[in-house]
Amino acid sequence: MPDTWNEPESQSDDCDQCGLCCRIFGNSITPTVMNLYCWIEQGRTDILRYFSAAKEDGVWVNCAVLLKEDLGDIILMEMRDPETGGYLSVCPFLRRVRREKYICSIHPVKPDMCRNYQPWVWGETYFGRCKSLKKRDNRYIWRHICE
Ligand code: SF4
Numbered sequence: 368m369p370d371t372w373n374e375p376e377s378q379s380d381d382c383d384q385c386g387l388c389c390r391i392f393g394n395s396i397t398p399t400v401m402n403l404y405c406w407i408e409q410g411r412t413d414i415l416r417y418f419s420a421a422k423e424d425g426v427w428v429n430c431a432v433l434l435k436e437d438l439g440d441i442i443l444m445e446m447r448d449p450e451t452g453g454y455l456s457v458c459p460f461l462r463r464v465r466r467e468k469y470i471c472s473i474h475p476v477k478p479d480m481c482r483n484y485q486p487w488v489w490g491e492t493y494f495g496r497c498k499s500l501k502k503r504d505n506r507y508i509w510r511h512i513c514e
């Protein structure tokens with residue numbers, strides 16, 4: 368999830384790219400309205416089609432058919448299978464590049480939720496199974512975050 372996913376050959380300071388957080392949580396990510404706006408503007412229906420939105424009138428629509436002027440009416444968004452409308456078991460944008468190494472195929476435009484994810488920060492997003500976290504000394508982590 369962190370920002371280094373488009374560089375599978377590089378070793379990030381923050382993330383080992385093991386893909387575990389994406390494999391566990393990636394099927395329930397939610398974009399912001401601004402994410403939708405950018406994807407609409409860029410014509411990224413390949414991304415938009417994996418999300419559905421509920422409008423104020425209670426009607427659900429696939430985000431690929433939304434116009435920018437519709438965005439003010441959206442009250443809820445969910446990741447959904449574009450073919451069946453059901454829930455997905457894994458994020459459709461996750462790609463395995465080699466054993467225990469994954470990348471995000473939409474890294475440059477991925478949702479804010481993924482971009483801001485920090486499993487090493489104690490609190491809501493803390494993820495104790497993060498491989499990178501396990502290799503770290505806690506004092507280093509806190510110093511790193513506060514710098
Ligand atoms: S969009 Fe990318 S970063 Fe977010 S869960 Fe999916 S693969 Fe991971």
Ligand code: SF4
Nearest residue numbers: 382383385386388497
């Ligand atoms: S669990 Fe940790 S090391 Fe693995 S991809 Fe997520 S942030 Fe990176």
